[in-house]
Amino acid sequence: MSFPLLTATAALPALGAVATAAVPARQRTAAKWLALLVSLATLALAIVVLVRFDPDGARYQLTESHSWIRDFGVRYELGVDGIAVALIGLTAVLMPFIVLAGWHDADPLETGSRRWRPTQGFFALILAVEAMVIISFEATDVFVFYIFFEAMLIPMYFLIGGFGDRAHSQGEEAASTQRSYAAVKFLLYNLAGGLIMLAAVIGLYVVAGSFSLQEIVQARADGSLTMATSTERWLFLGFFFAFAVKAPLWPLHTWLPNAMQESTAPVAVLITAVVDKVGTFAMLRFCLQLFPEASKWATPVILVLALISIVYGALLAVGQRDIKRLVAYASISHFGFIVMGIFAMTTQGQSGATLYMVNHGISTAALMLVAGFLISRRGSRLIADYGGVQKVAPVLAGTFLIGGLATLSLPGLAPFVSEFLVLVGTFSRYPVIGIIATVGIVLAALYTLVLYQRTMTGPVKPEVSAMPDLRVREVLVVAPLIVLLVFLGVYPKPLTSIVDPAVKQTMSDVQQKDPKPAVEAAK
Amino acid sequence: MSAAAVHSLWTTAADPISKIDAPKIEYGQLSPTLIVIGAALIGVLIEAFVPRRSRYYAQVFVSAVALCAAFAAVVALAAGGYGTTKAHIAAMGAVAVDGPALFLEGTILLAALVGLFTFAERRLDPAAHGNRVDSFAAQAASVPGGEGEQAAVKAGFTTTEVFPLLLFAVAGMLVFPAANDLLTLFVALEVLSLPLYLLCALARRKRLMSQEAAVKYFLLGAFASAFTLFGIALLYGYAGSVSYARIAQVVDGTVSGVDPALANTMGNDALLLIGMALLVMGLLFKVGAVPFHMWTPDVYQGAPTPVTGFMAAATKVAAFGALLRLLYVVLPGLRWDWRPVMWGVAIVTMLAGAIVAITQTDIKRLLAYSSIAHAGFILAGVIATTEDGVSAVLFYLAGYSFVTIGAFAVVTLVRDAGGEATHLSQWAGLGRRSPLVAAVFAVFLLAFAGIPLTSGFAGKFAVFRAAAEGGAAPLVVVGVISSAIAAFFYIRVIVLMFFSDPQPNGPTVAVPSPLTMTAIAVGVAVTVVLGVAPQYFLDLAGQAGVFVR
Amino acid sequence: MNPVNYLYLAALLFTIGATGVLIRRNAIVVFMCVELMLNACNLAFVTFSRMHGNLDGQIIAFFTMVVAAAEVVVGLAIIVSLFRTRHSASVDDASLMKL
């Protein structure tokens, strides 16, 4: 019995969360450092996973399997394929920056008893989320995945509802009500999705008699398990609904803007860059593999929804007055791309989608965290309250611009690679949809540059005239992300080489082949 | 009526006297019940002979010992294989000793033990005139606010009768799910109900509400048991017997030795169906299923909180046990008649409970409605009519009862000058004041909401899965939807506790004695264990899934 | 005379009792109506016992009486204490808790 690496990767932050929560109220800073160290250690473990993972090896590697709840046919089964490795990597990479960026976000206000320890709670919750996200990337047992997919909501919920931007335009009272509204909305949306998925999960068990992803896929392959078409479709819809809420796909997206708007920048990053990825990841791993036929059946509708998300999200981003809301809608547009890539059912599309998950994570993190620094300086989220910042804080403005350029997927930065792959992948099977989707490219440029112009350029507003430039801690947060963006934009091969085999596998599970070019000779 | 017939009546009536032989009772196998009843009687004697100041301790001691002993007996029986291989009918066919019975008895006894701790709590209320007081009226007979009461309080009286009453109720609950003929069922029903009626009336604070709760509970309960009894009568009329086995045979038509009278009544399905409906209705009343639920909120709110907790937990367990046995042992032959009806009841119960709870403003009423919704979920499992269904329901009940007691125990802690602060607005910002209590309560709420890694989720999953396998997929969908609705108000409370600022003159959290702490701790422990590693208990419930008939 | 008639009588009594519970205000009377329902049940038991020619029904009737007696004890205790508190035995007055 070898060392349970995957379990360790998830358990470490979990234990870290407990430890952090246990730090006495006085040693606030200790808690912060502890959290930072734990996240770094997790990163180290994730790197070990990355190293130990052999792209050309078995479908699922580093597998663990133990009996858990026999009566429910549940086994504690973990295993990673390339896609999972990539996303675990993303999570582990982002966490330290999230912790670092949120360094002062949870310093307690005066109110509350001496036992009230918001700081410890904040970082403990963040680590808890990390643990649950990682394990849901690792789970190859539907039930295990479901459990953590759902349980994840609770710490997220407290992070959103419990901690918000310090200075708030309408005062603390309004702030807290809006916060709890956002938190409740987030929870109910996702819980509803999750519960509907629960029905589907039970249905799956009734039909398949097992929760093990591999077993079911195997059984379906060798024909020992057959599903009635209607059953498969219902189950697929049950699963997809939950993931579409999480992703979030139009028209189930409205929780995201509120959640991101009300939560602090690091938490917002946690939501959109990490937690939401579980949704798209699950589409790729569970929807497609468990219900290939139904997936193909649903593809047209889903593609249209994705297309709507792309255009709609971008257009709304253009119309926002609030920086964070703008980023949120931009993310909705990007998630549209991801879903489109997944259901384009081409190698390029799905690899692109996976890369997109990673790159979008990094780019949004960069943009959002810088935006957070900006907001924390002026104490307002409204675009209109800024102007001419680049004059007083050139570094901040510069990083902000780079984050923006990444968001509009400028060639040379990572997101371009994934976005183009998604487009090509979609185009090669559904040309019209692919072409319409390119509208998203133009709109992305529009909302990003308008945001930059309104906040950073023009005459210096008096309120921002005294704004300090990025501090060391903040530079430490942003610089590595930017380096990553450039590196993955120029040399994404390490990532693609990990992801490709897994995608090919998925393609064969769905019995799909890439369309052949019209002129073979050229190849 | 012909003379011959009359004469025969007399003769049959007169004849057998010489033939009566002493009944054969398996005292060992009935020991749990007997122990509890014995302890209850001792409790009565204590009330009679032990001096007032030492009564409390004596009562608590006796009750605790009795409950533990009874539980030990249950464990011993289960270990002795009475739950599985040696399961059989004891006491001349009156009481079944089998898996479900033992499992439920065990659950009830543990719940009762935990409940007992909350009953015995004396630290929460400020000491009156130097005497530690519990949450029961100093002298139930005295008029609220009258000088009689003041005198009683001054004298430091406490109603230690609650402990024997508790034990009697427990005894009834132990027999209820094990009863194997309708008469025993009825008697057990009354034995568990009557003490509860009284306990409801004994609150120390808010006595008017307490008495009102008692009256409502009593009248409606009596009303319901009248229906039950009439149902029993009709079934007896149909089958000519009240023993489950016999009735089942008659229903299946596999009965032997059909005399003309029986042949006559057997033909009359109306007797059977109406009787069944009325009997089931009586049980549905106890579990608080819509539309027989209306007593629940009022009684839960008015009764002393420890009683509410105990009642909500143990009564549900016992009643569902009886319902299961009735439907699985007596009426399986009628499945196609009662299942659709129960479908309706389950659906209405789940939805109504969840929806009405949304707008509740009193924490105890909120929990009452949530318990209604949960009754609906459990019914979904009952309807499965598979072995998995049985074990799922058993598991659910086990998990649910401890969460409930724990939750109500927490409610007893949050107090202001007027006693317990049960209005939701008073709970605002509790998380800031005392994070621990709020966190614990949050855990219970999440368990109620069925969030994964809590017993609530495991139970819900088991029940829904059983229902789905039993071909009740629509029920599962409805259940899922109503859980989503229900989640809303559980979340509301959490929001209130953690995200809204505490009110200036809000309630304080009393520091309880180890008793209540144990109760809550047990609740949390069970919630987490059953949520994370439920396998062992699922095995237990699984083994206990078979009824003897 | 056909024993079935006794059943009709029992059903009638039961219905009367039930109706009484629904329409009467005074707790005592309501309770008496419940007792009436129980007695209706007893009648039914005895009748069936007669029809089937076994004694179970009669025995149950005795049990019922005992239970009813116990119920009376408990019930009167509660109702009386309520009456002493409110100086009224009306069921409708006891409606503090609602919604």
Add this chain to the structure above:
Amino acid sequence: MENLIALLIAAPLLGAVVLLLGGRRLDAVGHWVGTLLSTASFVVGLVLFAGLLGKDAEHRTWTQHLWSWIPVGDFQADVTLRLDQLSMTFVLLITGVGSLIHLYSIGYMEHDERRRRFFGYLNLFLAAMLLLVLADNYLLLYVGWEGVGLASYLLIGFWQHKPSAATAAKKAFLVNRVGDVGLSIAIMLMFTTFGTFAFGPVLEHAGDASEGRLTAIGLMLLLAACGKSAQVPLQSWLGDAMEGPTPVSALIHAATMVTAGVYLIVRSAAIFNGAPDAQLVVTVVGGVTLLFGAIVGCAKDDIKKALAGSTMSQIGYMVLAAGLGPIGYVFAIMHLVTHGFFKAGLFLGAGSVMHGMNDEVDMRKYGGLRKYMPITFVTFGLGYLAIIGFPGLSGFFSKDKIIEAAFAKGGAEGWILGGVALLGAAITAFYMTRVMLMTFFGEPRWKNQPTKSPEAPSAEPAAEHQGAHGEPHPHESPRTMTIPMIVLAVGSVAGGAFFDVGDRFLHWLEPVTGHSEGHSPLSALTVTGATMVCLVLGVGLAWAQYGRKPVPAHAPRGSVLTRAARRDLYQDDFNHVVLVRGGEHLTRSLVYVDHTLVDGVVNGSAAGFGGLSGRLRRVQNGFARSYAVSMFGGAALLVAATLLMRAV
């Protein structure tokens, strides 16, 4: 030797990185670093050029494979550079002109505190532009393509504190993005058609693909070209782009970047050859833009905007030529190069003039400057002669060839295109003469009138020479500025002849683009003659209007056409009304929809449950008897239902 290719890009890229990350400590030397590195790149270019000349025409294509970029299934994008005659030409033009303008900027930006960053951006531009022309596949070209877009964005908006500049930058980027969409779709089409998008295989097998697909690809490429090269209908950004510092206008918006579209079309010759319809569209776009730019150029009083219009029009010539197919490709590039010289020269001249005039850009406030800034006058004048196609100067050769080719297209098309080209030549002569006269001849119109204080106090250096107010004192610019002007002037004088003699340029480029002699219905001499006539007409007209009688210091209302031309033929207004306003309405309404409809459904359902709950809980009215009623009813229902079940 192939391995030097990467060095071309590496040098300026390094410069960009160093200068942008270097921080203040580099402020002192930043500009020299930048200039040095771009010059280094130029030197490398020369070396490679020599190397190429060393080989015979067939083996003048070198590739350097650096690394595999995006390998996903059949989708294989590599980072490979390709140096052949075509890209070599561009490399020399870019690095050469680029270096000169670096040098010029040293003086021009002397007093700008952010000069270091300016040079960083310039280097960044060079790197991107070189990548664009050196890329070996369309996706890599796309990277350079957007890279220059970014650089142009940064440089147009260099004076970000001016809202107008920021807006202009944003506009340029957005309009270009529209074009880029075309490029990306074209690449996707290539991938689905050929399974690859590397120059080699695609161009080689272009013939095998159906004409329909080729046409589609061609049109998409054209869309891209329109965006980058400011061709109608995507030309609107170029005028505003003049908000940038003048060296930027010279380098990016005259000499190099804006010609990228022409490069793209010529590079994709094989595709266009297979798609006549696409070619026709290209020629039409070229022709229209040619006139559009020229007309706009006639009406502008802002010297830079006038030149911008001219740029548009000249690129129109190139595109037109490129659209003609093999008979035009070479001349398109040739005109591109010569235009690079004289237009850059003209812009630098304009910059020098502004430098001496407190950043005054309104030509109506110039006049008689030849005495004050002789070098500028001479260089500018030579550029002027070159552009109008004065015999013997570079413009004469390149433009003349294009006009011939246009006629040579044959048929009605040929006549129309040729006519347009001729007309264009006439108008060119007119507006350039106008610029010349208004600026350097006539009475000084700037005497004893304070010029408006420049919008960018820190920006244009002249502010220091003169208190921003008070009348300007025109003076010659420092040497760092004049030298580049002189060099470019030489280029614009000699370039054409040098290329034309013995068809040097033709032979040089033919292996890449291919060439076929069209047979024009008119003899070359006739065409040249016609061109001369047009030229004289244009000059004469301009002299009649601006030379004979004094120029009014304030613009007269002017004819309908004039007013239309001043407002870019209302094209911007159209955009504003249709796209901007419409877009704003769309987004605003969508925001509303999202809030009320999409979100409303959710909140509504929540509220609905709340209301339902509120209504249901009233049933719980506190009266025991009503509870009993519900129980009784329930019992009745239960019984009824059970009996019913049996009945059915």
